[in-house]
Amino acid sequence: MPLIMFASPKGGVGKTTMTANIADALRRNGRRVLVMDFDPQNTLRLHFGVPLTDTAGFLADLPKRPDWRNLVRQTASGVMLLPHGAIDIRGALGLSSALERDPELLAAPMRAMLADPGLLVIADTPPGPSHSLNLLAPLASMVVAVLLADATSAALVPEIENGRFLGAGTMAALFAGRLRVVLNGVDPNARLSRASAETVARHLGPRLLGAMCREEVVAEALAAQRLLLDVAPNSRAAEDLREIARGIEAALPAVPDSLQSGWGAR
Amino acid sequence: MREDADVARVVAALNAPGMRYRSFNNPPVRVRPVAPPAPEPEEPAHALPPETAPLAAFEFAAPEDLTQVEDVALNAAAFLAAMASAAPPEPAPEPAMEAAPPEPAPEPAPEPEARPLFTWPELVSPAAASTGLLDLPPVTAAPAAAAMPSTLSMIRPGVPEPAPPRPLPPMPASTLMPAWPMEAAMSATLPGADFRLLNAISRDHDPLPATQPPAAGTTLNMLRGMLDQMPAETPFPVFTAPPPQAPLMPTQGHILPAAAVTVPLSDVMRLLSVGANPPINPFDAVRSALAAQPFR
Numbered sequence: 399m400p401l402i403m404f405a406s407p408k409g410g411v412g413k414t415t416m417t418a419n420i421a422d423a424l425r426r427n428g429r430r431v432l433v434m435d436f437d438p439q440n441t442l443r444l445h446f447g448v449p450l451t452d453t454a455g456f457l458a459d460l461p462k463r464p465d466w467r468n469l470v471r472q473t474a475s476g477v478m479l480l481p482h483g484a485i486d487i488r489g490a491l492g493l494s495s496a497l498e499r500d501p502e503l504l505a506a507p508m509r510a511m512l513a514d515p516g517l518l519v520i521a522d523t524p525p526g527p528s529h530s531l532n533l534l535a536p537l538a539s540m541v542v543a544v545l546l547a548d549a550t551s552a553a554l555v556p557e558i559e560n561g562r563f564l565g566a567g568t569m570a571a572l573f574a575g576r577l578r579v580v581l582n583g584v585d586p587n588a589r590l591s592r593a594s595a596e597t598v599a600r601h602l603g604p605r606l607l608g609a610m611c612r613e614e615v616v617a618e619a620l621a622a623q624r625l626l627l628d629v630a631p632n633s634r635a636a637e638d639l640r641e642i643a644r645g646i647e648a649a650l651p652a653v654p655d656s657l658q659s660g661w662g663a664r
Numbered sequence: 665m666r667e668d669a670d671v672a673r674v675v676a677a678l679n680a681p682g683m684r685y686r687s688f689n690n691p692p693v694r695v696r697p698v699a700p701p702a703p704e705p706e707e708p709a710h711a712l713p714p715e716t717a718p719l720a721a722f723e724f725a726a727p728e729d730l731t732q733v734e735d736v737a738l739n740a741a742a743f744l745a746a747m748a749s750a751a752p753p754e755p756a757p758e759p760a761m762e763a764a765p766p767e768p769a770p771e772p773a774p775e776p777e778a779r780p781l782f783t784w785p786e787l788v789s790p791a792a793a794s795t796g797l798l799d800l801p802p803v804t805a806a807p808a809a810a811a812m813p814s815t816l817s818m819i820r821p822g823v824p825e826p827a828p829p830r831p832l833p834p835m836p837a838s839t840l841m842p843a844w845p846m847e848a849a850m851s852a853t854l855p856g857a858d859f860r861l862l863n864a865i866s867r868d869h870d871p872l873p874a875t876q877p878p879a880a881g882t883t884l885n886m887l888r889g890m891l892d893q894m895p896a897e898t899p900f901p902v903f904t905a906p907p908p909q910a911p912l913m914p915t916q917g918h919i920l921p922a923a924a925v926t927v928p929l930s931d932v933m934r935l936l937s938v939g940a941n942p943p944i945n946p947f948d949a950v951r952s953a954l955a956a957q958p959f960r
Contacts, residue, residue: 549950584883592890593953599887609883634883641882 400539400650401512401519407554407563409525412582413544415616416642417522418445420542421477422625423643424518432470432511433520435482436530438490442522443481446473447623455483456507457530461496466507475625497529504533512537518650527563540649541577542607547584547595555601578607578649580642585612608642611635894956 404417414437421433435442436457443452448471456469471479485493496503511519521538523530535541543558545551557563558579579602585591591612599606610616615630622629627636673689 549947552950553947581883581887584887586883586886589957590950590954593957594950595887596890596894597949597953599884600891606884606887609887611883634881637881638883641884 399512399515399517401508401521401534401537402646403521403523403531403534403538403541404544405523405531405541405563406525406544407557408545408550411525411544411546411551412610412616413525414439414442414522415445415620416542416544416580416582416610417520418442419616419619419626419639420643420646421520422475422627423639424520424646425476426627427643427647429518430478430516431476431518431520432478432480433522434480435522436528436534437482437522437524438485439524440482440484443471443479444623445620445625446471446475446477446479448473448479448481452481453484455481457493458483458485458489460503461492463503466511475628494529497533501529501533504530505537508534508537538576540646542646543577543579544582545579545598547581547591547598547609547612549590549594551581552594552597555598559601578605578645580607581609583612584609607645608638610638610642 402420404413404420406413414435417433421431425431433442435455438457440453440455440458443455444450454469456464456466459469466480469480469483471481473479508519511517521530521534523534543563545554545558554563558577579598581595581598583591584595595609599609611634613633613635615633616626616635619626619629626633626639630636
């Protein structure tokens with residue numbers, strides 16, 4: 399039922415990695431989770447063991463109005479995955495113009511997904527402005543902005559605070575109220591990382607949902623096409639991940655057990 | 665495919681059992697004439713002092729000779745015969761001064777297609793390949809490439825392969841919502857999104873409950889612990905001051921006039937157009953925090 403959206407004004411901050419592992423953590427908490435990839439890089443699938451050569455997906459075929467239910471994958475982790483699909487420049491331009499002409503192309507299937515009361519939908523959006531971001535932000539129960547613990551991310555805090563990176567205008571400021579921030583790649587032994595993290599944490603206060611330390615096992619998990627809680631459940635990064643998942647859980651409505659046995663449940 | 669053929673040749677040479685030196689079919693840089701066996705020295709080596717005998721018996725050899733280890737005895741006659749039958753080395757290019765006028769270079773003979781070391785399964789249908797358009801059919805089962813070994817299984821053989829994703833069975837119709845007409849969508853309350861236009865306008869700016877207290881030992885807890893130990897500071901001005909709202913003005917026609925018209929002005933352009941004091945640099949906050957960090 400709720401939609402959690404991972405976004406960032408900047409690329410390369412580990413947003414997709416965070417999305418995949420948070421989806422896995424929430425699944426382990428008993429949620430029925432559907433994770434969607436809105437990023438044309440189409441890399442979210444790799445965290446769940448989908449082969450590189452498997453390039454089918456939902457967004458890439460959206461102008462053809464595919465049935466999203468036929469494209470959902472049941473992964474080994476129990477998380478249901480809706481990949482973006484491979485897309486070239488012509489397809490990306492076609493998708494952009496199609497969403498510009500008819501936003502219902504995406505809004506209608508999103509409403510169908512969110513109508514399932516026991517389903518938690520998690521969306522991974524591309525960095526920066528996008529049609530997906532504009533369409534999903536009004537539907538999202540929570541927007542999680544992922545930032546690196548570096549100077550650039552700290553300098554972007556004003557952009558995040560006033561919601562400008564979610565779009566322009568008054569509505570963006572309203573969406574900003576549902577915004578939470580996660581710091582990624584915090585290295586306590588690096589002065590700049592520590593200083594940047596302190597700057598962001600001091601300013602955001604309780605809006606800082608969590609911080610994830612920089613640890614090699616996170617990248618190793620992706621190298622194995624597996625998830626962090628599966629590869630290194632006792633690592634510090636795994637504990638940080640669980641804490642972020644608990645913060646998200648605290649903001650979600652409780653779901654009765656009867657709703658956890660529906661479609662896609664394991 | 666020249667590179668692939670070379671790689672395949674080197675790999676095959678390296679995998680040859682018992683062979684520790686191969687020329688990889690390259691022409692030798694220098695072929696030494698094989699001299700007849702030298703007569704036995706009249707004075708045996710052991711007649712020399714023991715400390716000088718190995719040095720005196722040492723014969724300087726070309727690098728290729730040094731690679732001939734004792735367990736690989738090369739037959740000199742066979743080696744010369746093989747060299748004679750091998751293709752002669754390419755002649756050295758003539759000096760540029762004597763070169764004839766440039767002629768169109770003849771097309772090199774096509775190399776035989778070497779067998780690739782690894783092939784990716786082809787997913788593009790012949791029809792799609794002919795049209796140049798990527799028209800992938802929906803994949804409903806794990807493709808053949810699922811057998812490709814993962815990185816972790818190569819470096820840690822004991823780790824089991826993750827099960828490939830499988831497509832879901834069709835969703836029961838009872839749990840599906842039909843496509844909503846636009847009127848119904850505008851009038852109905854979205855159960856999942858909890859969003860309507862009027863609700864959003866009257867919504868509290870911070871509707872989410874506060875996050876739970878962080879668990880001990882996590883990075884967030886460490887961050888907040890460090891903040892608690894630091895003296896209370898006034899927030900950095902860049903995070904408290906509202907963004908400058910200077911009126912947009914023309915840029916005298918010589919500083920990115922198109923950008924001034926079509927996109928919101930950045931702080932720098934606002935400074936140029938209005939002539940106000942430079943805005944506070946957000947990086948100053950990081951620099952200030954960095955200066956307070958102890959060296960470890």
